[in-house]
Amino acid sequence: MEELETSRNGIRKNTDPGDLKAVLFDMDNTLFDFVAAKLEACREILSYIGREKGDIAREPSELFGYFLRGTYGFEDYENIRDYMQERNLFTAQGYRECCEIYEREKLQNLELYPAVMDTLDKLKGLGLKLAVITDADRNHALARLTKVGLLNYFDLLVAADMTGTQKPDPAHFLFALEAIGIKPGETLVVGDSIKRDMAPARKLGLKTAYASYGDWRPGEETDQCFDFRLNTFSDLLEISGL
Structure with missing residues (x-):
């Protein structure tokens, strides 16, 4: 060197x-x-869940924390599944929608x-x-x-x-x-x-x-x-x- x-x-x-x-x-x-884009994607997922369930808005960091656990990969949809299941929010259709939101918003918010x-x-x-x-x-x-x-x-x-x-x-x-x-x-x-x-x-x-x-x-x-x-x-x- x-x-x-x-x-x-x-x-x-x-x-x-x-x-x-x-x-x-x-x-x-x-x-x-990329982290900012992921946080925006998490925000949109929680907004969607809130509209569907009539729930109060949550901080995106709450969902983002699931991606940080190391249980699955940093991009794995199973992180979203765990979040929904642990809060009794999971439905097959809702989960599919959340995964689609995640991919779309993560990409659209890249700067x-x-x-x-x-x-x-x-x-x-x-x-x-x-x-x-x-x-x-x-x-x-x-x-x-x-x-x-x-x-x-x-x-x-x-x-x-x-x-x-x-x-x-x-x-x-x-x-x-x-x-x-x-x-x-x-x-x-x-x-x-x-x-x-x-x-x-x-x-x-x-x-x-x-x-x-x-x-x-x-x-x-x-x-x-x-x-x-x-x-x-x-x-x-x-x-x-x-």
């Missing part, structure tokens, strides 16, 4: 970015605010972080290869990237159903390196999770940029767990020498 220096705005900056050939991006909460497109344009202008590595399945990833207008920016998409694993398993990173034909030292990984993005990437010898602006579950950070800190997405341009 090359020597690091501190730039004027406090971002640790690579003194020689010329060897960088590719950037691998996590997707959710790195390119766009890019500031300056994402402009920054990606400049990175592409440098001749860098850009890829997405995500724990979403391929169909969901394609839908999200299409919704926010980013699909054509990326040379490669690596999704959970393509590798059969999820991060922090190294399979996503290794798949991308082989597919693009680059070495770890020529590659930067950008992600919002220390455990799932930064730690496995560093073990493989990749450079790492921690998207602190998107980390909605902080507390994992240590002094040596990443190479660069991004306070905004456009801070990537500091690392790239622009």
Whole structure:
């Protein structure tokens, strides 16, 4: 790893970015605010249930908490089923409606972080290869990237159903390196999770940029767990020498 220096705005900056050939991006909460979109989807589900049952409105965090339990996957509909069953709100038709609301509203409420497109344009202008590595399945990833207008920016998409694993398993990173034909030292990984993005990437010898602006579950950070800190997405341009 090359020597690091501190730039004027406090971002640790690579003194020689010329060897960088590719950037691998996590997707959710790195390119766009996925948690905010999920919360809006939960809000709409509870609103629907309230209309059907004549119930008082509840906070979306109440349903969102079910997705955080780890009982099922972060995107699994079974989280909605459990919520409804535990409150004696479950019907087969209502459950189907809630799942449809969840998918529709989650997608419709996605919003890019500031300056994402402009920054990606400049990175592409440098001749860098850009890829997405995500724990979403391929169909969901394609839908999200299409919704926010980013699909054509990326040379490669690596999704959970393509590798059969999820991060922090190294399979996503290794798949991308082989597919693009680059070495770890020529590659930067950008992600919002220390455990799932930064730690496995560093073990493989990749450079790492921690998207602190998107980390909605902080507390994992240590002094040596990443190479660069991004306070905004456009801070990537500091690392790239622009």
